[in-house]
Amino acid sequence: xxxxxxxxxxxxxxxxxxxxxxxxxxxxxxxxxxxxxxxxxxxxxxxxxxxxxxxxxxxxxxxxxxxxxxxxxxxxxxxxxxxxxxxxxxxxxxxxxxxxxxxxxxxxxxxxxxxxxxxxxxxxxxxxxxxxxxxxxxxxxxxxxxxxxxxxxxxxxxxxxxxxxxxxxxxxxxxxxxxxxxxxxxxxxxxxxxxxxxxxxxxxxxxxxxxxxxxxxxxxxxxxxxxxxxxxxxxxxxxxxxxxxxxxxxxxxxxxxxxxxxxxxxxxxxxxxxxxxxxxxxxxxxxxxxxxxxxxxxxxxxxxxxxxxxxxxxx
Amino acid sequence: xxxxxxxxxxxxxxxxxxxxxxxxxxxxxxxxxxxxxxxxxxxxxxxxxxxxxxxxxxxxxxxxxxxxxxxxxxxxxxxxxxxxxxxxxxxxxxxxxxxxxxxxxxxxxxxxxxxxxxxxxxxxxxxxxxxxxxxxxxxxxxxxxxxxxxxxxxxxxxxxxxxxxxxxxxxxxxxxxxxxxxxxxxxxxxxxxxxxxxxxxxxxxxxxxxxxxxxxxxxxxxxxxxxxxxxxxxxxxxxxxxxxxxxxxxxxxxxxxxxxxxxxxxxxxxxxxxxxxxxxxxxxxxxxxxxxxxxxxxxxxxxxxxxx
Numbered sequence: 001x002x003x004x005x006x007x008x009x010x011x012x013x014x015x016x017x018x019x020x021x022x023x024x025x026x027x028x029x030x031x032x033x034x035x036x037x038x039x040x041x042x043x044x045x046x047x048x049x050x051x052x053x054x055x056x057x058x059x060x061x062x063x064x065x066x067x068x069x070x071x072x073x074x075x076x077x078x079x080x081x082x083x084x085x086x087x088x089x090x091x092x093x094x095x096x097x098x099x100x101x102x103x104x105x106x107x108x109x110x111x112x113x114x115x116x117x118x119x120x121x122x123x124x125x126x127x128x129x130x131x132x133x134x135x136x137x138x139x140x141x142x143x144x145x146x147x148x149x150x151x152x153x154x155x156x157x158x159x160x161x162x163x164x165x166x167x168x169x170x171x172x173x174x175x176x177x178x179x180x181x182x183x184x185x186x187x188x189x190x191x192x193x194x195x196x197x198x199x200x201x202x203x204x205x206x207x208x209x210x211x212x213x214x215x216x217x218x219x220x221x222x223x224x225x226x227x228x229x230x231x232x233x234x235x236x237x238x239x240x241x242x243x244x245x246x247x248x249x250x251x252x253x254x255x256x257x258x259x260x261x262x263x264x265x266x267x268x269x270x271x272x273x274x275x276x277x278x279x280x281x282x283x284x285x286x287x288x289x290x291x292x293x294x295x296x297x298x299x300x301x302x303x304x305x306x307x308x309x310x311x312x313x314x315x
Numbered sequence: 316x317x318x319x320x321x322x323x324x325x326x327x328x329x330x331x332x333x334x335x336x337x338x339x340x341x342x343x344x345x346x347x348x349x350x351x352x353x354x355x356x357x358x359x360x361x362x363x364x365x366x367x368x369x370x371x372x373x374x375x376x377x378x379x380x381x382x383x384x385x386x387x388x389x390x391x392x393x394x395x396x397x398x399x400x401x402x403x404x405x406x407x408x409x410x411x412x413x414x415x416x417x418x419x420x421x422x423x424x425x426x427x428x429x430x431x432x433x434x435x436x437x438x439x440x441x442x443x444x445x446x447x448x449x450x451x452x453x454x455x456x457x458x459x460x461x462x463x464x465x466x467x468x469x470x471x472x473x474x475x476x477x478x479x480x481x482x483x484x485x486x487x488x489x490x491x492x493x494x495x496x497x498x499x500x501x502x503x504x505x506x507x508x509x510x511x512x513x514x515x516x517x518x519x520x521x522x523x524x525x526x527x528x529x530x531x532x533x534x535x536x537x538x539x540x541x542x543x544x545x546x547x548x549x550x551x552x553x554x555x556x557x558x559x560x561x562x563x564x565x566x567x568x569x570x571x572x573x574x575x576x577x578x579x580x581x582x583x584x585x586x587x588x589x590x591x592x593x594x595x596x597x598x599x600x601x602x603x604x605x606x607x608x609x610x611x612x613x614x615x616x617x618x619x620x621x622x623x
Contacts, residue, residue, distance in 0.1 A: 057408060057412070104610050107609075107610055108609050108613060110408070111352060111552075112548070112609055114408065115544055115548050115605070116605070116606055116609045119545065119605045119606050119609075120602070120606065122541060122599075122602050123599045123606075126598040126602075129595065129598075130594060130595030240537075241537065244354075244416045247409070247412060247413060247416070248413060251410075255409075281424055283420050283424035284425060284428065286417075287417045287419070287420035287422075287424065288421055289417070290414065290416065290417030290420070291399060291421075294406075294410050295399070295414070
């Protein structure tokens with residue numbers, strides 16, 4: 001059996017059991033931390049669809065998290081609090097944003113794509129800071145949260161935890177299915193050799209645009225959940241440094257692997273927490289750690305967990 | 316809108332543009348010659364500003380601080396090249412993004428640890444601190460004139476070096492085909508190191524001359540790095556001339572936009588709406604410019620010859 005499936009089973013098993021284990025340790029703080037890691041993982045998985053599977057290095061992906069979060073927050077402020085309706089709004093707004101920016105950005109590729117996604121990310125960031133009615137630069141604290149059929153079970157505690165876990169599972173499973181489908185194979189072909197894919201009759205740009213839309217919408221959903229968890233939004237969600245953090249997560253975890261994004265997300269959150277508890281200036285260690293990882297540990301955490309001999313280029 | 320205000324804005328735009336050019340010059344050369352994407356270039360600008368602050372504290376002389384800062388920035392650039400960047404030239408862009416992102420995180424935090432999170436400032440040197448009477452109603456600080464002049468001198472120097480010297484010829488050849496240059500017996504490793512060191516020094520120089528004008532703070536290089544990227548994309552990657560004109564263009568658009576966007580919008584829309592979207596639109600202008608360039612003229616305004 002595939003080793004990565006075992007890893008995934010262990011991971012999700014642990015996450016499922018966590019709400020029963022945590023009271024034994026007695027820590028609500030820890031559960032917040034796990035939710036944070038899971039939210040990071042959801043956004044990272046969606047970015048992996050772009051970078052890992054599609055070879056499109058975007059440096060503006062966090063902007064979609066911001067768009068999703070703000071779409072949700074603004075709808076909440078205006079009295080919409082049904083979670084299904086909120087989901088619909090979030091998907092529509094992020095999808096539309098991605099359709100416009102994606103159709104322009106995908107006219108370029110490679111380094112130019114990186115730059116243009118960065119530019120769109122900055123535009124979105126500045127748009128968010130200009131929403132004076134919704135907090136502007138300072139962000140917005142939300143006094144009402146999403147409900148499901150009028151009930152507030154999803155507003156905290158185990159309800160929220162399992163909502164995030166369920167979304168993480170769905171994203172993990174969905175993106176893996178997508179990458180294994182015919183669509184995913186075309187995307188991969190276009191990553192490795194766009195001219196050849198084009199010559200074989202596949203409209204490369206259209207395939208990439210669809211992947212871009214899917215990735216943006218998933219990131220938007222993670223923004224929705226983030227609002228529900230943090231009860232707060234701010235434009236800081238959409239800065240380019242956040243997009244950089246997402247890239248760090250998927251590269252450390254292992255690009256285009258089954259569990260890479262999840263492992264990377266938990267690794268980052270744990271490192272931040274552990275290093276941060278030793279010294280306040282943990283970034284002094286984290287920065288060089290990144291550099292060393294790039295120089296010496298190519299392939300990410302997923303590679304370290306793989307059996308010897310199976311360490312080819314992950315597909 | 317008075318002519319005086321407009322003139323001041325144009326001068327500020329020029330001065331900002333010169334600063335951008337100093338940063339973008341190194342970035343575009345490093346990219347053009349080595350195909351290397353260096354996110355840590357902005358942090359070298361921050362390092363320059365902090366070095367200037369430290370050396371002014373230490374020596375009490377601004378001019379001495381400028382020289383010492385330049386030397387230190389150059390050495391730092393060479394060390395980074397030797398220990399880290401050199402090993403990344405043949406890696407894909409993703410690795411380069413990640414490693415240089417790590418350097419940003421480290422240096423930003425280091426600045427915070429050494430100098431504290433608060434903003435610092437230094438005074439311009441005594442003999443440059445006055446202002447010049449331009450017209451009857453307009454005075455403009457000498458120091459800002461000097462920064463414009465310094466930018467022009469560097470631009471001219473770079474232009475002459477790249478067009479007429481042997482090393483400039485090698486840089487141009489390296490941008491077209493580094494492998495071929497290497498095959499012809501040129502020590503390409505050393506050429507890369509020189510280009511990188513000079514690029515780091517120019518970014519540091521920009522930081523030094525910006526120190527008396529802007530606030531010195533951790534992370535000050537992060538945003539200007541993105542603007543420098545806008546400049547090199549707009550001008551054409553690897554092109555010094557392109558970087559120069561694009562830097563001035565971006566500097567002017569940004570400065571004028573920030574002051575005039577609200578005013579112009581309020582002639583069409585109602586004032587409260589204009590007040591709300593004016594500032595956001597102003598900060599977006601340069602990104603809109605860059606996106607438009609990428610879509611309609613992907614090679615930039617003045618593309619370098621031979622860069623693919």
